[in-house]
Amino acid sequence: MNRILKPGDTIGILGGGQLARMIALAAAPLGLKAHIFAPEAGSPAFQVADAVTQAAYDDHAALEAFAKAVDVVTYEFENVPVDTAAFLAGHVPLHPGARALGITQDRLEEKTFVSRLGIETAPFAEVNDEAELEAALAEIGRPAVLKTRRFGYDGKGQVIIREGDDAAAAFAAIGRHPAILEGFVPFEREVSVVAARTEDGRFAAFEVTENEHRHHILYRSTVPADVSPAVAAVSAEIARRIGEALGYVGVFAVEMFLVVVEGTQGVIVNEIAPRVHNSGHWTLDGGETSQFEQHVRAIAGWPLGATERRGRVEMTNLIGDEADSWHAVLEEPGAHLHLYGKAEARPGRKMGHVTRIFAED
Amino acid sequence: MNRILKPGDTIGILGGGQLARMIALAAAPLGLKAHIFAPEAGSPAFQVADAVTQAAYDDHAALEAFAKAVDVVTYEFENVPVDTAAFLAGHVPLHPGARALGITQDRLEEKTFVSRLGIETAPFAEVNDEAELEAALAEIGRPAVLKTRRFGYDGKGQVIIREGDDAAAAFAAIGRHPAILEGFVPFEREVSVVAARTEDGRFAAFEVTENEHRHHILYRSTVPADVSPAVAAVSAEIARRIGEALGYVGVFAVEMFLVVVEGTQGVIVNEIAPRVHNSGHWTLDGGETSQFEQHVRAIAGWPLGATERRGRVEMTNLIGDEADSWHAVLEEPGAHLHLYGKAEARPGRKMGHVTRIFAED
Structure with missing residues (x-):
């Protein structure tokens, strides 16, 4: 189901965490309203939304009212229950669609899908x-x-x-x-491509990003990544082919391992995230268009934004009590603070992030 | 009354228009919530606020409940009724304060104040x-x-x-x-300085901006302005002295006429706006920190942000049905659309603006 939005329309978002919050914040300057649907009281995205539905994902009455109140539905997490997605898709355009969700919710389906495209996986x-x-x-x-x-x-x-x-x-x-x-892939580094695709097949990728994890949680992303021009081109092409094969609408991320075989860099696809992605947060201050605005443009059926970079960019997550450093971040010229409005800083919880932009080397 | 805010606190904003909306949007990434107080149903800022009070400015019961729900109060327009400001200031820090409001609400008081500082006016x-x-x-x-x-x-x-x-x-x-x-001042051009001051006297000015009006409404701002280095320095110094003399807290604008006497540029102060200002909208994409974030930092008692510029910047207002050009703006690489969420595009109504960033000449 296709529909081109116009200013004044409303985007429905499933999930009330930081990704939904940043999508809502990006929708506003484009003249769009955000309606958040999430079960948890005090969801961070509620703070910046025009409308809020706090209900369970299997509450069909709430889902139906939500679908009637919005012009398109998107989501911030891939584990949207299949029934919820199917129910909503019967009432209102759902982007990304059921096919992208179905494949990416299942690691076996996902790896099978990618390898059938002739793209290397573990x-x-x-x-x-x-x-x-x-x-x-x-x-x-x-x-x-x-x-x-x-x-x-x-x-x-x-x-x-x-x-x-x-x-x-x-x-x-x-x-x-x-x-x-x-x-087990003996990788040199982890990289990702965050890209957008529209229903009519337009595509735009942000630059490949280098990601450093700690305790299985993203710690830092840097752009440009230390990869060969060939790998940069191949990574974007992989994202384009995956987006095309999924008939994808919106922003998605492809997480990849960078491997070196006989001195030559190559990439192996690890995972597809059918949503805006932590490794794309650097675009908020470092990109000409942020991944969040890009996602809104894509699901609205609008022109995609420019993906140029404003310098060398570093994005660092603030996990748990690392968010206590907020005052020091505010004191640092060129650092941009992004807090998620979460009340409690539990260990391992993503509380915010910082982007730093440096002049190109 | 001083109070240093912390993430999770709430900023109360009087007024529900685009300036309040953009302050609220800037507060969120800093971890602050926004509570809008405005009399008009469907106020644009309501769409992005954590909480909303729709009530008249002389509704003391509503004002008292509002004051109890927020940690600081600010406003988006200088014509806040004096009684409203005084009532709120008795309950919660009000930034900018009563002195700035009192002087800037009255053109005679304002001109007298400025000229007593030894700063030239008409x-x-x-x-x-x-x-x-x-x-x-x-x-x-x-x-x-x-x-x-x-x-x-x-x-x-x-x-x-x-x-x-x-x-x-x-x-x-x-x-x-x-x-x-x-x-009547035979001016060459109109310029303005948007600056911020904190309660403890820290000060930061954005670069002097050149403003072009049409039908008495700001049409376009460009930075850098075509002014001499001496005028640029003097303009910032004028803003600093005005802020100091007002004991100002927050962002304000000083509108000035650029005059040329015997081949030498000079400035004459026309007006002070005790709030974020249309001629500072270019900072949203063109500045290292936006005037809205700067205002939030100032009234929160936090460090002020960097005021560097990201290139040559042009900000154009979308007045009335000019906002119909939104799709063309989205198609233009490097153009950033900002719509204000207003339902009706009446003639002369500010519906949005566009910023364009160009590489430095």
């Missing part, structure tokens, strides 16, 4: 029981990573199986859920 | 009746501008008196309100 195999796990380990070797097919994020729902580790214990550790075993 | 005289007007005209000469002392903006409440014009008719035209007669 070797992988389906695991439904101990016997399949043993067979997969024999094929893929150790170390390998066992991951639940669904509902994993920030390192949750996965376990590394090394030489000597008990496979059955590893399967138990992830709750014996349907899983995927992935070969 | 020649002016108090006018309360026809006899005073005739005396003032005899002293100042024609052409001259007769303005109501209070409640004028965008060219409203003023009339030019030229050779042969009937003085009594001019006085009648402005409703025989207490007035000020100002000498």
Whole structure:
């Protein structure tokens, strides 16, 4: 279902966290209103939205009223229940659509989809029981990573199986859920491409970004990434092909491993995120258009914005009590503070981020 | 009354128009909530605020509840009723304060204040009746501008008196309100300085901006202005001294006429606006810190942000149906659209603006 929005229209957003909040903040200068649908009281996005529905994702009455009140629906997280997405899509345009959600919610489906496009991934195999796990380990070797097919994020729902580790214990550790075993990729660095696609096939990618994780959570992104021009071009082309094959509408991220084989850099796709992405936060101050504005433009059926960079950019997450440094950030010339309006700074919780723009080397 | 805010605190804003809206949008990334107090249903700022009070400015019960719900109060327009300001200031810090409001609400007080600082203004005289007007005209000469002392903006409440014009008719035209007669300044251009001051006396000015008006409404601002380095320095110094003398807290604008006497540029102060200002909108994309973020930092008692410019910047207002060009603006690389969420595009109504950033010449 297609619809081109006009100023004054309303974007419905499922989820009330920082990504929804930053989408809402980007929608306003474009003349669009935001309506947030989230179950949690005090959701950060509620603070900046024109309208709010606090309800469960399976509350069909609330979903129906929400669908009637908005002109398009998008979401900030890939684990939108399939039923919720299907119900909404019956009433109002849903971007990104059910196909993108279905594939990216399942690691096995996702890896299969990517490799069928002829794009390299880690070797992988389906695991439904101990016997399949043993067979997969024999094929893929150790170390390998066992991951639940669904509902994993920030390192949750996965376990590394090394030489000597008990496979059955590893399967138990992830709750014996349907899983995927992935070969361990000896990568140099992690990179990502954040890109946008419109319903009529226009595409624009931000520059490939280099990402540093700590404790499985993104710690820092830097642009430009230290990659060869060939890798930069290939990464963008991979994103374009994935977007095309998904019939994708909106902003998405492709997380990749940078590998070096015989001195030559290459990339292996790790994961697709069907949403704005932490590794694209640098675009808020460092890009000509932010990923959030780009997402709004894409789902509105509007022209995509310019993706140029304003300098060398570094984005650092503020995790847990790191957000206590807010005053020091405000004192630092050229640093831009982004706090998410969360009341409680729990360990591991993303409380905000800082972007720093430097003159090009 | 001083209070240093912390993330999670709430800024109360009187007025629900585009300036309040852009202050609220700037407060969010700093972790602050916005509570808008405005009488008009459907106020643009309501769309992006955490909380809203729709009530009259003389509704003391509503004002008291508002004051209790917020940590500081600011405003988007200088015509805040004195009673409203005084009532709020008795409950919660009000920035800018009563002194700045009192002086800037009255053109005669304002001109007197500025000229007592030894800063040049147009020649002016108090006018309360026809006899005073005739005396003032005899002293100042024609052409001259007769303005109501209070409640004028965008060219409203003023009339030019030229050779042969009937003085009594001019006085009648402005409703025989207490007035000020100002000498006509043969200016080359109009410029302004937007600056911020904190309660403890820190000060930061954005670069002097050149402003082009059409039909008494700002049409375009450009930075850098075509002024001499001496004028640039003097303009910032004028703003600093005015801020200091007012004990000002927050962002304010000083509108000035650029005059050329015997080949040398000079400035004459025309008006002080005790608020964020249309001629500072270019800072939203063109400045390292926007005037809106700067205002929030100042009233929060926080460090002021960097005032560097990101290139040559042009800000163009979208007045009335000019906002219909929104789609063309979105198609233009490097143009940034800012719509104000107003439902109806009446003639002369500020509907939005566009900033364009160009590489430095």
